Amino acid sequence: MIKTKYFKDPKYVGDPINAVKIFNEKEVDELILLDIKAWEKGGPNYNLLEKIAVESRMPLCYGGGVTNPEQALRIINMGFEKVSISRAALSTPDIIGDIASKIGNQSVVVTLDVRKNPITSGYSVYSENGTKRMQLDLIDACRTVIKKGAGELVVNSIDQEGEMKGYDLVLAKMVSTEVSIPITFIGGAGKTADMAKLINEVGVVGAGAGSMFVFKGPFRAVLISYSRP
Amino acid sequence: MIAIVNYGSGNLAAISNIYKQMNIPHAIVKDPVALANATRYILPGVGHFDYTMRTIKKSGMFDALQENVIVKGKPLLGICIGMQVLANSSEEGDCSGLGWIPGRVRRIQAEERGVRLPHMGWNSISIGRDIMGLFKGVDETLGFYFLHSYYFDAVSTSSVLATTDYGGELVCGVTNMRNIFGLQFHPEKSHRNGVIVFRNFALI
Numbered sequence: 001m002i003k004t005k006y007f008k009d010p011k012y013v014g015d016p017i018n019a020v021k022i023f024n025e026k027e028v029d030e031l032i033l034l035d036i037k038a039w040e041k042g043g044p045n046y047n048l049l050e051k052i053a054v055e056s057r058m059p060l061c062y063g064g065g066v067t068n069p070e071q072a073l074r075i076i077n078m079g080f081e082k083v084s085i086s087r088a089a090l091s092t093p094d095i096i097g098d099i100a101s102k103i104g105n106q107s108v109v110v111t112l113d114v115r116k117n118p119i120t121s122g123y124s125v126y127s128e129n130g131t132k133r134m135q136l137d138l139i140d141a142c143r144t145v146i147k148k149g150a151g152e153l154v155v156n157s158i159d160q161e162g163e164m165k166g167y168d169l170v171l172a173k174m175v176s177t178e179v180s181i182p183i184t185f186i187g188g189a190g191k192t193a194d195m196a197k198l199i200n201e202v203g204v205v206g207a208g209a210g211s212m213f214v215f216k217g218p219f220r221a222v223l224i225s226y227s228r229p
Numbered sequence: 230m231i232a233i234v235n236y237g238s239g240n241l242a243a244i245s246n247i248y249k250q251m252n253i254p255h256a257i258v259k260d261p262v263a264l265a266n267a268t269r270y271i272l273p274g275v276g277h278f279d280y281t282m283r284t285i286k287k288s289g290m291f292d293a294l295q296e297n298v299i300v301k302g303k304p305l306l307g308i309c310i311g312m313q314v315l316a317n318s319s320e321e322g323d324c325s326g327l328g329w330i331p332g333r334v335r336r337i338q339a340e341e342r343g344v345r346l347p348h349m350g351w352n353s354i355s356i357g358r359d360i361m362g363l364f365k366g367v368d369e370t371l372g373f374y375f376l377h378s379y380y381f382d383a384v385s386t387s388s389v390l391a392t393t394d395y396g397g398e399l400v401c402g403v404t405n406m407r408n409i410f411g412l413q414f415h416p417e418k419s420h421r422n423g424v425i426v427f428r429n430f431a432l433i
Contacts, residue, residue: 024420027420027421029351050242053242053243054242054243054245054246055246056243056418057243057247057417057418057419057420057423057424058374058418058419058420059374059376059418079240079242079243081349081376081418104347106346106347106349106376
């Protein structure tokens with residue numbers, strides 16, 4: 001299990017099963033597991049996912065290397081509530097509807113990784129772990145995936161990722177005005193107050209965090225923690 | 230020994246794991262003979278009403294459960310679809326339910342209530358007459374994790390164990406006030422509150 005900053009410098013932060021046990025203790029609302037190496041490895045690590053599902057006392061979402069409805073169904077049947085797709089959603093948006101017809105729209109999450117576009121002052125969507133810039137503006141991407149049947153959207157700000165300086169509120173406002181399905185924002189949360197600020201500014205949305213729950217202190221020592229906001 | 234009934238439905242392993250960590254004897258069971266040896270039963274679940282009822286009826290489970298739960302009075306806890314099959318029937322399908330708690334399973338009236346389906350996420354609950362103490366120690370405000378589009382419309386208010394608010398009051402717990410309990414939400418996905426319910430059930 002790793003944590004990155006701006007999707008770079010992966011830092012090992014521990015064993016996933018152990019992390020799940022800790023988040024159980026901490027009573028986390030929901031856990032998203034993203035396997036960023038799944039594509040290279042040819043798909044989800046079902047063995048690991050099964051162990052995680054048995055251990056978890058909270059709702060789970062899995063993303064990473066999911067390209068077809070059968071994989072998605074298998075993951076749901078293991079005890080996950082939602083499946084996230086990113087690369088596949090961007091390259092073949094029809095897959096969103098195909099997966100939704102197997103597991104239900106509510107369980108299909110599309111995760112969009114974004115960076116500010118200095119030229120347009122909008123946001124561009126990136127694929128393949130932030131390495132490939134899509135010819136796609138974020139708002140257009142949102143509209144497309146929703147039309148295709150996504151039940152939920154996760155918007156991840158690569159620029160803010162790992163910074164722990166707060167969410168990109170401009171981004172959050174832009175997306176939440178446009179989108180009527182449930183959204184979760186990730187990237188930038190450093191403290192509980194950041195989450196409160198996000199919800200105050202933008203209304204009811206999911207506030208997701210990684211670094212905030214994993215790192216402590218200026219030297220980013222690994223300490224998995226969680227405080228109920 | 231608590232039998233977690235396996236009719237092909239979900240989250241068996243997660244429930245089993247919770248009892249394992251509490252050191253409470255349990256087993257995942259599908260064989261009717263093995264069912265007879267249990268002291269209490271859990272009907273878990275994710276799935277479709279008809280499929281679940283057909284599986285229960287097909288494999289001899291129905292007779293074993295009828296004998297042990299209705300005749301012998303052993304405790305039973307139904308979760309999500311496991312709660313819904315306790316009803317007489319469901320709008321979701323054509324099969325008749327077990328009919329152990331009078332009621333009909335209906336689709337949540339999304340338009341009238343001004344809500345989206347399914348009801349998915351954490352929600353607080355309001356505990357009613359909990360004579361048997363299934364919810365003793367539960368934090369109502371913290372609530373439980375829900376994921377459903379249908380709900381149990383009980384014939385009698387005396388069957389209602391708990392309600393939640395989703396665009397208005399919605400039944401989320403039923404009981405026959407003796408040995409049968411049904412919960413719409415997922416205790417196995419609801420952290421401490423869920424563990425408390427599983428423990429209380431083991432002690433009833």
